[in-house]
Structures are given as C-alpha cells and as structure tokens.
Amino acid sequence: xxxxTTSADLFARAQQVIPSGVNSPVRAFGSVGGTPPFLTxxxxxxxxxxxxxxxxxxVGSWGPMILGHANEQVVEAVRAAAxxxxxxxxxxxxxxxxxxxxxxxxxxxxxxxxxxxxTEATMSALRVARAATGRDVVVKFAGxxxxxxxxxxxxxxxxxxxxxxxxSAGVTAATARDTVVLPYGDSEAVAALFAERxxxxxxxxxxxxPANMGVVPPLAQDGVGFNRFLSETAHAAGALLxxxxxxxxxxxSAEGHYGIDGADRSWAPDLxxxxxxxxxxxxxxxxxxxxxxxxxxxxxxPVYQAGTLSGNPLATAxxxxxxxxxxxxxxxxxxxxSSTLQQLVAxxxxxxxxxxxxxxxxxxxxxxxxxxxxxxxxxxxxxxxxAFTRFFHAMLEGGxxxxxxxxxxWFVSTAHSDEVLDRIAAVLPAAAKAAARx
Ligand SMILES: *Cc1c(COP(=O)(O)O)cnc(C)c1O
Numbered sequence: 556x557x558x559x560t561t562s563a564d565l566f567a568r569a570q571q572v573i574p575s576g577v578n579s580p581v582r583a584f585g586s587v588g589g590t591p592p593f594l595t596x597x598x599x600x601x602x603x604x605x606x607x608x609x610x611x612x613x614v615g616s617w618g619p620m621i622l623g624h625a626n627e628q629v630v631e632a633v634r635a636a637a638x639x640x641x642x643x644x645x646x647x648x649x650x651x652x653x654x655x656x657x658x659x660x661x662x663x664x665x666x667x668x669x670x671x672x673x674t675e676a677t678m679s680a681l682r683v684a685r686a687a688t689g690r691d692v693v694v695k696f697a698g699x700x701x702x703x704x705x706x707x708x709x710x711x712x713x714x715x716x717x718x719x720x721x722x723s724a725g726v727t728a729a730t731a732r733d734t735v736v737l738p739y740g741d742s743e744a745v746a747a748l749f750a751e752r753x754x755x756x757x758x759x760x761x762x763x764x765p766a767n768m769g770v771v772p773p774l775a776q777d778g779v780g781f782n783r784f785l786s787e788t789a790h791a792a793g794a795l796l797x798x799x800x801x802x803x804x805x806x807x808s809a810e811g812h813y814g815i816d817g818a819d820r821s822w823a824p825d826l827x828x829x830x831x832x833x834x835x836x837x838x839x840x841x842x843x844x845x846x847x848x849x850x851x852x853x854x855x856x857p858v859y860q861a862g863t864l865s866g867n868p869l870a871t872a873x874x875x876x877x878x879x880x881x882x883x884x885x886x887x888x889x890x891x892x893s894s895t896l897q898q899l900v901a902x903x904x905x906x907x908x909x910x911x912x913x914x915x916x917x918x919x920x921x922x923x924x925x926x927x928x929x930x931x932x933x934x935x936x937x938x939x940x941x942a943f944t945r946f947f948h949a950m951l952e953g954g955x956x957x958x959x960x961x962x963x964x965w966f967v968s969t970a971h972s973d974e975v976l977d978r979i980a981a982v983l984p985a986a987a988k989a990a991a992r993x
Contacts, residue, residue: 560605561605561606562590562591562592562593562604562605562606563590565593565605566590566591566593577591579714580714580717580718581713581714581717581958581959581960581963582959584959585717585718586717586718586940586944586959586960586961587943587944587947587948587959587960588944588948589948591959592604592605592606592608592610592951592956593605597612597620597624597625598623598624598625599623599624599625599968599970599975600612600623600624600967600968600970600971600972600975601624601975602624602956608954609954610951610954610955610956611954611955611956611971611975611978611979612624612956612968613955613956613957613958613965613966613967613979614956614957614958614966615966615967615968616831616836617802617831617958617963617966618802618806618831618832618964618966619831619832619834619835619836619877620835620836620966620968621805621806621832621835621877621881621885621889621966621968621969622835622877622880622881622885622968622969622970623968623969623970623971624968624970626835626876626877626880626970628876628879628880629835629836629873629876629877629880631876632872632873632875632876633837633869633872633873633876635872636649636868636869636871636872637869639868640868641867641868641869642863642864642867642868642869643867643868644863644864646866647866647867647868647871649866649868649871649872649875650669650866650871652871652875653669653833653866653871653874653875653878654666654667654669654841654843656875656878656879657829657833657841657843657878658843660805660809660810660878661800661804661810661811661813661827661843662810662813662817662820662823663798663813663817663823663824663825663827663844663845664827664843664844665843665844665845665846665849666843666844666845666846666849666850667841667842667843667849668841668842668843668849668852668860668865669839669840669841669862669865669866669870669871670839670840670841670842670860670862670865671838671839671840671862671864671865671870672702672830672838672839672840673701673702673799673801673802673828673829673830673831673840674701674702674703674704674840675702675840675862676702676801676828676829676830676840676841676842677701677702677704677707677760677797677799677801677828677842678702678704679842679860680760680797680826680827680828680842680844681693681704681706681707681757681758681760681797682858682860683826683842683848683849683851683852683858683860684757684758684794684795684797684825684826684848685757685758686851686856686857686858687757687795687848687851688756688757688758688793688794688795690754690755690756690757690794691733691755691757692733692734692735692752692755692756692757693706693707693733693734693735693756693757693758693759693760694734694735694736694737694745694748694756694758694759694760695707695709695710695734695735695736695737695759695760695761696736696737696738696739696740696761696762696765696932697710697736697737697738697739697931697932697933698710698711698712698716698739698765698767698768698771698931698932698935699711699712699739699760699761699762699765699767699768699799700712700713700715700716700762700767700768701760701762701799701801701828702801702830703723705723705725705726705727705730706726706730706733706734707734707760708722708723708726709721709722709726709731709734709736710722710736710932711767712762712765712767712768712932712962713767713962713963714960716767716768716932716935716936716960716962717960717961717962717963719936735748735752735756738931738932738933739761739765739771739930739931739932740771740773740774740781740930740931741931742776742781742784745759745784745785745788746788749788749789749791749792749794753791753792753793753794754792754793756789756792756794757794757795758789758794758795758796758797758825758826759785759788759789759794759795759796759797760797760799761782761785761796761797761798761799762799762800762802762803763782763798763799763800763803763804763807763811763812763813763816763827764803764807764812764815764916764917764919766802766803766916766919766921766964767802767962767963767964768929768932768935768962769914769921769922769923769929769935769938769961769962769963769964770914770915770916770919770920770921770964771914771929771930771931771935772914772915772916773816774930780816780822782796782798782812782816782817782822782824783816783817783821783822786822786823786824786825787822789825795825795826795848796824796825796826797824797825797826797827797828798812798813798824798826798827798828799827799828800812800813800827800828800829801828801829801830801831801840802830802831802919802964803916803917803919804827804829804830804831804832804833805829805832805833805878805881806831806832806889806917806918806919807916807917807918807919808886808917808918809881809883809886812916812917813827814917815916815917824844825844825845825848826842826843826844826845826848827842827843827844828840828841828842829841829842829843832877832878832881833874833877833878834870834873834874834877835873835874835876835877835878836873836877837869837870837873837874838864838870839870839871839873839874880969885969886918888969889918889967889968889969890917890918892967892968892969892971892972892976893915893918893919893920893967895973895976896920896965896967896971896976896979897913897915897920899976899979899980899983900913900922900983901913902983903980903983903984903986903987904922904987904990906984906987907984907987907988907990907991908991909924909942909946909987909990909991910924910925910926910939911923911924911925911926912925912926912927912928912929914928914929918967919964920964920965921963921964921965922965923935923938923961924938924939924940924942924943924946924961924990925937925938925939935962938961940961941993942990942991942993943961943990944961945989945990945992946986946987946989946990947959948989949982949985949986949988949989949990950982950983950986953981953982953985953986954978954982955978955979955982955986
C-alpha cells in the first residue's frame, strides 16, 4: 500500500473491482464528468480528499451529517458503544431508546421497526400496506425516489433522474404492472385513478416533500395540502398513505415535513419511513406508524420482515446521539445557514444573469437552473443541466463540494458557520459566471 495514492489512481483501481468504481451510482460523477475526489477525512463542514484538497461540504453524505462530520458527541457515543460490542443479534437497550425518541418526536408514529437503510424501510412499509389491505397496486409519483425497491424504481428521482433512466432493468413485468406512476401534485390524476381502480390500490407512497428531483414542495389546492388530499383520497377507498420521510425526516423541521404540513393534525399518514438523519452516518432506516398496522409484523403477525444487523448498538448509538444534538437551537442554526446560503446563491446567479429558481421544504432547499418554478418531474428535467455542470465544476475547483447532480438537494449542517458560508460566498461569483458562459 502506498500513502500517496491519488483519487485518479483509486478510481482506476476501483473501476477494476467495483462496477463503475462506485457503490452508489451518483458518486461516479457520470452526469457532470471528471474523477470523483476520494474522501479521506472530514470534520465539521469540511472534507479532505486523497489529493490533499479541502472542500466545504454541501452533500453531508446526502443528509445524515446534519450535525457536521465527526461531531464529538456522536463519535464519543459510537466509540463507547463499540467498546461494549458491535452487534448482538439480540435485543439491546439502544434500540428501545431510539424508537422511543422517534415516537416522541413524530406524531403519527406509534410503533417503529428499525432496519438498515431507507430502501429496506420503504420495501417493508409497502409489504405491510399490501398485507393490511389485501391489495397489490401501489401508486407513486414521477420524480419521487424511494430507494432501489423493484416496485418503486419507475420514473424515480435521485440517480435514476441524474442518469435520465426510465426505471431499471431487471424489474419483472408483473412488478411493474402493480405500480402506477402519476405526475406529482396532480390531484385530478389521483382522483381519476381512484375512481377507476380504487378497490385495487393498497397504498399511495410519496415523499413528504419530494427532494430527489430537486426540492418540490407539495402545494395546496383549494386550501387543502397535497399530502392531506392524498390521505383523504386513499382512506376513502380503503387504501393507505405511506409518507416517505427518509430525506425530510428530522431535517425539514424537527418533526420532518409532517411538522410543516401536518402540524395542524388535520391528516396523518398511516405509515412513515425514515433513514439518513436517523442513523447519524451509520446504516439505519426505520418504518413506523399506526400500531394496528405495525402489529401485522412477525412474529405476532403474518408479515415477515427481519434483519441480522437491524437495531445494532453502534447504529442506534449514532442515531440517538444525532437526535439528541438536534434541539431547538440546532434547528435555528440549520435554518439560518440554509437561508443565508440560498440568498448568497440567488445573489450570485442573479448578478451573472443565470436563470434559476430556489425551492425549499423547511430548512431543505435546492437550486434549479431554469426561470420558472418546478412543480413536476417534467419541469425538473427541463432545467439547464449544462449550466449546472459548469457551475458545479467551478465550485469544486474553488473548494466547494456540491451534489454532482442538478437533481439533488444541497445539504447544510449545524457546522456551517458564518465563516464557512463566507468561504462559499467567495467562490460563488466565479461559478455563477461559469454557469452563464453557455
Ligand atoms: C435516500 C432515500 C431513500 C433510500 O434510502 P437508502 O438508505 O439510500 O436506501 C428512500 N427514500 C427517500 C425519500 C430517500 O431520499
């Protein structure tokens, strides 16, 4: 082993033994081009790569690092847990405390089961919904991403959007037939589908606020929010609503996006899914909701779901320490960092004459390179991805690490201090000029 291995060397080696050199597609920089920096160390809001570069991080591992990298309390909790044993495959106290904390924070969650990823969470929630209703069909929205679950990859966001894929090969025709994809926010299409096939539908699954095609907040129609409309429509037909808060949970607000559009308790999802922040950087997902539905899970109920490493002490320690760090002051800091950064980006792009629109869901935001607001996946795809690519590379060159895709949210953390934001501000004008040079 050499100690002077560069990112280029590592990427070349990786491509020999790992498909495309990466373990998750967007990381390959395929849509923006170039060699992805191989990261070796991170602290707070800063990243270091194998080539000796330092970057301000606006990816945050796609959400989990909400308290910044190597947060002392989180690292200490993990270190202490590691010393007591990495995994037991048996009940342990940390999983009880983490589940209690989620139930305390998230109104609609009465019971929760821990898994190892957001994908497992949505896959399992879907199985519960199908078992509860005795129906097969699931409704999803174009541009929403729910992990790499067979039934949910059609017209998905995240990497599927980044690489402009219609879905995924390897999904059976029977599975695809049981998934109906509708345009996001289209209440009429939802109503029409339920009028025709309501009795076949097990569940609607939606991101609480889509954030994997960029951030597309749910809009109200005639004073009724889209999520509330979905819950009412589903329930009228005996179907369930699964609200996917893997990305928005514990980030959009303390109670996730539900804390924004469910705060008046006029509606509630039947099941919710979590991931990312809930594990604080270790592999944790969770699904939860109504106790009668969660009671369908084995061993008491007929729905099988299991996991060798589910609820392991290391993962629950990281998740718990992260949630403990997320107090009211932390959300204030996040909110301020997010709005300051939005303003800086808007100013720079406006000055350079670059068409853009910034959309938010609580403290979550993304930047679309087009003039008009984005309400659907079609809108999101109509942005100027070439302008984003020029902007992205100029930012990277200047030491700011953005998501390598025009379809992803930008992630701040409580470690994004004014000093860190100043460093971003210093790079923005040149990057905006690069974006403008068409
Ligand atoms: C990231 C994400 C998932 C998948 O989670 P993984 O942990 O990557 O499997 C599911 N749903 C949403 C909304 C996500 O953002």
